[in-house]
Amino acid sequence: MTSLRLEHIVKDYDGPGGRQPALRDISLEVGDGEALAIVGPSGCGKSTLLKVVAGLEFPTHGRIYYGDLDMTEIKPQDRGVGMVFQDYALYPAMKSKGNLAYYFEHHAYTHEQMEERVRRTAELMGVDFQHLLGRFPETLSGGEQQRVAIARCIVRDPTIFLMDEPIVNLDAKRREQTRIEIKKLLRTFRVTTLYVTHDQQEAIFMGDRLAVMRAGRIEQVGSFDDLYYAPVNLFVATFIGSPPLTVLPAALSEGRLHIAGQSWPLPEELAGHLPSGPLRLGVRAEHWLRDQPDGLPLEISHSERIPTERIALVHGHWLGQRVIVSLPLEEADDSRGLQRLRPDWEQLLYFAADDEHLLYSPGPPALF
Template sequence: MAEVVLENVTKSFGGTVALDNVSLTIPDGSFVVLLGPTGAGKTTTLRMVSGLDVPDSGEVHIGGRLMKGLSPAERNVAMVFQQYSLYPHLTVRQNLEFPLKSPLLNTPRDLIDRTVREVAEVLQIGHKLDNKATALSGGEMQRVSIGRALVRNPQIFLMDEPLSSLDAKLRADLRIELKRIQAKLGATLLYVTHDQIEAMTMATHVGVLNEGKLVQFGSPREVYEQPVSVYAATRLGQPRINVLPADIFAGAPSGAKSIGLRPEHIVQGEGEEALVKRVEHLGDQTRLHLNLKRHDLVTVTDAHTPLKGGETIRIQPSRPLYFDAAGMRLA
């Protein structure tokens, strides 16, 4: 595995700037997740690293080596896409060994067999090796697709929303599996998603992108607790952070235009009076949908709260985040 460095990378498609002077270091052995909406530049970053696209300016280094002019094969990277990209007429074993049969690798037969067995064991699909790909479930097909990348032992794994087409339970199961595999192999992994839960549960580092710019880069906890802007604050957290006028509570610092409150950072019992509009019981917790001075907000409370819609409570902020008129965080 290897450290990957992007230095001042810019890429445009026609009049659209997909990446705008992005500098990013993906540490060796890290699990980096790029977050942002459609058009933020996530997949373009992946393509810059893979060599599928070439930067207009800037440089990409993998393992300390400049990648300029090198093809994807020469970069020794492995990609996993949203779609399974398997050969349906081949068995699981044949799909897994296919990358190792490349003339460029010239892999000995015994090493191919051993590698396929080891990867199948890691992915817990050893009992499916002789099944046709068309006989697998969606989750099993994506495991095989991931396995096709794992057999390569590349410098970096590049994954473009590989779980987004799966149902909720499979996504949850494969999130755990993927993190386990990455940790076991010590792999360097760059993962693109718009799903904040994937970022919070799997990443060692999160890169928040917006309109081609890298807004913030840090651990999931750092981005969650110390966002640099309103935009970064809204990328992580479920329910989303409440963003309200700064003067809705007393004590806002000079220059504050808005206050950001995570749902768990709203304290009940004292402060401003708010109307309970709706109560959502979710088993392990309850969400309260409130209205405060004509502004809607969401907080969390005890799972067995007796509160009902139409009642009033008093609330006050705890650990508030303040932002200026441009949406940037105030110290």
């Protein structure tokens, strides 16, 4: 096992307007055996970061360390990295076993050592993996090809795993099965892993911690609870969580919160945490109070029933703002309580109106 440390990584590319930054001063530490899931919108630099760590791209500035070893200028084939891509990248002219054995055939390993590593990896991949070894990639399903690609990564006993959306091309059932298999393998090997995905649910499942990226920067690193209950800014808050956060423009004056011409008194202790003036409110779907004497009506546009979660998501407009309200499924057809609706002030996230940094968060709910 080894740790991974990035120090002030910058990556620029030549563009029409001159040098364009793809990564902007990224510093990051991933512990021995830790799986860090990296999420962010398309084009934010997730895959570029993975390529820089792998050595497929060299940084413009900054240093990369595997443990205490400076790997910044080491060739990718000498880094001991195992990479899994979303497009499998198998050798089509080789059977699956040949794909696994290729690395050993071109390095100083005996035939017996190669056979033993392939056999042990096949056992780890599951009881039904052995029958894939004698087949060519074109005869395998997408899920089977990805399993072979993951096995090819594992068989090399890599120092670090780098996974770039490895299950995005699979159907929903196979994606779920493969995700569980990868998680088991990560727990078995405890190899330091960077796992890139655009799917936050997948990131939560796969990662010991999450890193949220935007425009070539890492905005925040932490557990799901860190990012959900104490996001550093509005971007992280709106990116993490489903359904998405509702954002309401507001202003605080003399202990009263003003929204679209209406106002409410805030609890004195809460108001003491906030500066007077404009701010933004972040309201999770579950943080609305119904049947409130000082509530205002929700103009309902449509509802989504989610039987597996036993909830319904009610979409509509409140004070002219689009909002989403979560209700117990059995109460989804009763809209009377939504005629007197307001946010639960003590459960909201409060952000600055200018740079959108977090002003106040109540933190995770108490368990007892």
